[in-house]
Amino acid sequence: MNKIETLCLLCSRPLQSAFSWKILLTKQFQPTICDRCSARFxxxxxxxxxxxxxxxxxxxxxxxxxxxxxxxxxxxxxxxxxxxxxxxxxxxxxxxxxxxxxxxxxxxxxxxxxxxxxxxxxxxxxxxxxxxxxxxxxxxxxxxxxxxxxxxxxxxxxxxxxxxxxxxxxxxxxxxxxxxxxxxxxxxxxxxxxxx
The missing domain is CATH 3.40.50 (Rossmann fold)
Incomplete structure (x- = not known):
């Protein structure tokens, strides 16, 4: 499993997401916003x-x-x-x-x-x-x-x-x-x- 560092699309904080076969097979999208921004909605x-x-x-x-x-x-x-x-x-x-x-x-x-x-x-x-x-x-x-x-x-x-x-x-x-x-x-x- 590889770690991919991307940035939150809303606040630009680093996002740590793990890329795995489970994500591909279960149609999970990589996160695009951090938990802090997500909690505001x-x-x-x-x-x-x-x-x-x-x-x-x-x-x-x-x-x-x-x-x-x-x-x-x-x-x-x-x-x-x-x-x-x-x-x-x-x-x-x-x-x-x-x-x-x-x-x-x-x-x-x-x-x-x-x-x-x-x-x-x-x-x-x-x-x-x-x-x-x-x-x-x-x-x-x-x-x-x-x-x-x-x-x-x-x-x-x-x-x-x-x-x-x-x-x-x-x-x-x-x-x-x-x-x-x-x-x-x-x-x-x-x-x-x-x-x-």
Whole structure:
């Protein structure tokens, strides 16, 4: 067994991790953050999210999404993989508007799933470049539909799971659910990294 020294992606403290066959055979990912940073995140009491929104998560989202630190997609990969690896529903990440994605250089939702090796399909496209985070609660609830089906997308009569980074009012997930249900989905549920 070899020791590999890497640094915590959040605080840069050295991480001592042992590389072994067990890690390879059981689909364990190498740790990317230290125990001290990990302890700052608070698990969600709901089954529809992994974590609660708190100061540690606020810092994480700022660094990951707005400072474009794509390496941080790996921080929660073990937990996401464990939660979604046996999911029977087709997973659909909430899309970004193309202008926002070009500005940010990557789709933060898709990168979370890729880091966790979770397969997904994209059936939706965002119709507005406005972000929900720029609106207050009332504006979010009253927003016009945010999505449409992608050209050529076919929604089958089966179950889908929408995946997003954070749920605050639920407007984004509600709009995406409405589009899929109107297009013929059997059922649409949702799961988020964070419950806001």
């Amino acid at each position: 608070e698990y969600s009491p709901t089954v529809s999210a992994l974590y609660q929104y708190n100061d540690a998560m606020k810092d994480y989202l700022h660094q990951y999404k707005f400072l474009q630190d794509v390496a941080l997609a790996k921080v929660f990969r073990q937990e996401l993989h464990a939660r979604l690896k046996h999911e029977k529903a087709t997973i659909i990440p909430i899309p970004m508007h193309p202008l926002k994605q070009r500005e940010r250089t990557f789709s933060h939702i898709e990168e979370l799933l890729k880091a966790a090796t979770i397969p997904f399909v994209q059936l939706l496209e965002k119709t507005t470049s406005e972000t929900q985070s720029s609106k207050n609660r009332e504006q979010r609830i009253q927003a016009a539909l945010l999505f449409r089906l992608m050209t050529g997308a076919h929604v089958e009569h089966k179950e889908y799971l929408l995946f997003d980074d954070i749920k605050t009012t639920g407007t984004t997930l509600r709009h995406a659910t409405e589009i899929l249900m109107n297009a013929g989905a059997k059922n649409v549920k949702s799961f988020t990294l964070i419950n806001g």
